[in-house]
Amino acid sequence: MNTPPPPHASARRTRVAALASVLCLLVSGCSFLGAADDGADADTAGRSGGMKVTLVTHGGKGDAFWDLVRRGAEAAAAKDGVDLTYAGDADPAAQADLVRDAVRAKADGIAVTLAKPAAMRGPVAQAKAAGIPVVGLNSGIDAWRPTGLLEYFGQDESVAGRAVGDKLDDLKAEHALCVVHERGNVALEARCAGMRKTFRGDTDNLYVDGSDMNAVTAxxxxxxxxDSSIDEVVTLGAQYGLSAVKAVRQSGSRAEVATFDLNKDLVKAVRSGEVQFAVDQQPYLQGYLAVDALWLYRTNGNVSGGGTAPVLTGPAFVTKSNVAAVARFAAAGTR
Structure with missing residues (x-):
């Protein structure tokens, strides 16, 4: 990157081996990756002297979900011979600065998440003015076109939320607690709102500090x-689902737990019955498709979805009945 990252974003450089990417592709079409070793938030991979792509997310340090996104991006970069820089910051202003860094570094393509769309409008406009294509992933399905992005890869969070509401009805739940770990994140809010639209029982939102797992559990x-009437806790990230399992034990509640997103530990919880189900949006696939799409656009003029429709990567339900089918991929770090 041309300028130093914000104070709480550091940099680390790694080279992705082609063999590793081939293995990832053979294993699955979707997965996660996030915080870098030693607390780093910026990485480069697939360095081959080819086109330069920067992936900027709102993921914080130590989040396994974003590890999956980055692994997918790295696999695509290795396949395509792309020099990939990954950077992430949960603070919207800092994330915007990372996009501006990519513009100054003359990236050939930029992929961004739009958890806080307003913060991205200016940087995306700067990228477009510089002739740099920008695609979106993961967050901002309702904002990517107004923001001026070329393509979008992710899950329709409102649709996913409505599907969860229907699922809770099937499970005969009556009072759900929707746990939001990042206030103001449009994707998370859409999940709870969607659930409320279809769930025939009561739904309450509970806002927690997602950066403090002990506080989340407490x-x-x-x-x-x-409130002993709460019989279902729905979290919006795999690690928070595991915290909810602990919270149920500590409180003596009889509530069941369900969650959005997946990781290898959550797979074990689904298998054991501690978590009823998980909604898999395939973050590995989001990272992979975002990088591959920029390469295809630059090398062949391709635009997925015609530039008007998102490419959906979810939702899919993982339950005790089908968890074995994804368990080995989760163990490999790609689901």
């Missing part, structure tokens, strides 16, 4: 103690 447990 806050959920406290709410369960206060």
């Amino acid at each position: 806050t959920i447990a406290s709410r369960l103690r206060q």
Whole structure:
């Protein structure tokens, strides 16, 4: 990158081996990756002197979900001979600065998440003015076209939320707690709102500090103690689902737990029955498709979805009945 990242974003460079990418592709078409080793938030991979792509997410350090996104991006970069830089920051202003860094570094393509769309409008406009194509992934399905992005890869969070609401009805739940770990994140809010539209029972939102896992567990447990009518806790990230399992135990509640997103530990919880189901949006696939799409656009003029429709990567339900089919991929770090 041309300028130093923000204070809480550091840099680390790694080279992705072609063999590793081939293995990833053979294993699956979707997966996660996030925080870099030693707390780094920026990485380069697939360095071959080819086109330069920067992936900028709102993922913070130590988040396994974003590890999956980055692994998918790295696999595509290795396949396509792309020099990939990954950078992430949960602060929207800092994320915007990372996009501006990519513009100054004359990236050939930029992929961004739009958890806070307003913060991205200016940087995306700067990229477009510089002739740099920008695609979106993961967050911002309702904002990618107004923001001026070329393509979008992700899950329709409202649709996913409505599907969860229907699922809860099938499970005879009556009172759900939707745990939001990042206030103002449009994707997370859409999940809870979608669930509320179809679920025939009551739905309450509970806002927690997603950066403090102990606090997440304590806050959920406290709410369960206060309201014994809550019979379902729905979290919006795999690690928070595992925290909810702990909270149920600590509180003595009889509530069931369900969650959005997946990782290898969550797979074990689904297998054991501690978590009823997970909604898989395939983050590995999101990262892979975003990088591959920029390469295809630059080398062949291709635009997925015709530039008007998103490419959907989810939702898919993972339950005790089908979890074995994805368990080995999760163990390999690609689901």
